[in-house]
Amino acid sequence: MRSHLLHAASLFLIALALACSSNPAAPPAADPNAEPATTTAAPAANTAAPAANIAIDGSSTVYPITEAVAEEFQKGKDVRVTIGVSGTGGGFKKLCKGEIAIAGASRPIKPSEVELCKGANIDYIELPVAYDGLAVTIHPSNTFAATMTVAELKKIWEPEAQGKITKWNQVRPEWPDKEIHLFGAGVDSGTYDYFTLAINDKEHASRGDFTSSEDDNMLVQGVANDPLAMGFFGYAYYGSNATKLKAVAIDDGNATNGEGGITPSPGTVAKGTYQPLSRPIFIYVSSAAASRPEIAAFIEYYLTKGASLVQEAGYIPLPPKAYELALARFKGKKLGSVFAGEGSKVGVTVEDLLARE
Secondary structure (H helix, E strand, O other): OHHHHHHHHHHHHHHHHHHHHHOOOOOOOOOOOOOOOOOOOOOOOOOOOOOEEEEEEEOOOOHHHHHHHHHHHOOOOOEEEEEOOOHHHHHHHHHHOOOOOEEEEOOOOOHHHHHHHHHOOOOEEEEEEEEEEOEEEEOOOOOOOOEEEHHHHHHHHOHHHOOOOOEHHHOOOOOOOOEOEEEEEOOOOHHHHHHHHHHHOOOOOOOOOOEEEOOHHHHHHHHHOOOOEEEEEOHHHHHOOOOOOEEOEEEOOOHHHOOOOEOOOHHHHHHOOOOOOEEEEEEEEEHHHHOOHHHHHHHHHHHHHHHHHHHHOOOEOOOHHHHHHHHHHHHOOOOEOOOOOOOOOOOOOHHHHHHHO
């Protein structure tokens, strides 16, 4: 028995020695007198340069247009477009900190944002990309509030209405003695700024007891699921959910825009008869980023091929001449805002402003 164990042990030691001598990965014995070796890391197998990145953020209203343009633009190109949705105000903050190349905006830049960019030495180019009509919506089962005046909307949304105007019959006595449930754009949104200016005569002046969100899809669901609800958001979000919502016809009291209430549509927004809730929407490009070839190519694509994509996204294209003027503004690096950095203005046409400039 002992001899068998000795024999087995001998065979194991021989096999181990052979394995070690034939293993190319086994390191040689260290020489204590040798100089330390210097090694260079092998290059990675994939040495291709990373794709150029175009960082965009801002308005949830402008987002569907920019997303559609980016999707088409990226095809066959080594360019990656990333798009965030932090609201118009959030986008301007990031642009003025140099964190993004392009900001989507559903209103013109405000004086406080002009100063923020100025303090950081950030210049920008303002480019209109489409028209939008803010849709005031109700549940399809609501048969009584199909038409409203601007004065009635103000009665509901003005700051003084908070905690006081809480039922439909407080707007019109013949309407139901039932609660109003309100939904609207978040306070960082350019849509909120424009709506409050157009309806309440002052930006950012509104009651605060309503459900707000930067995500327009959440607002759509809120109104679509509540027979007592009313909400406002960009036209594209109404248009793509028209079977779930009813658009309120707005009567601005100006017969030249048409008698009675006018509903939002591509025709009424483009003609400017849907008032006071029709507006241009924009992108703002950092002038430093504008010199990058991928940015220049993207903006040129946006302003030349984007009109059809604006329609696909549910918005209203500008007239061709306006896109030509906007492209000339970009190529000429015309800095600042045609709105003089004063923020939203109600009832203006962007092509008139560009032509005047």
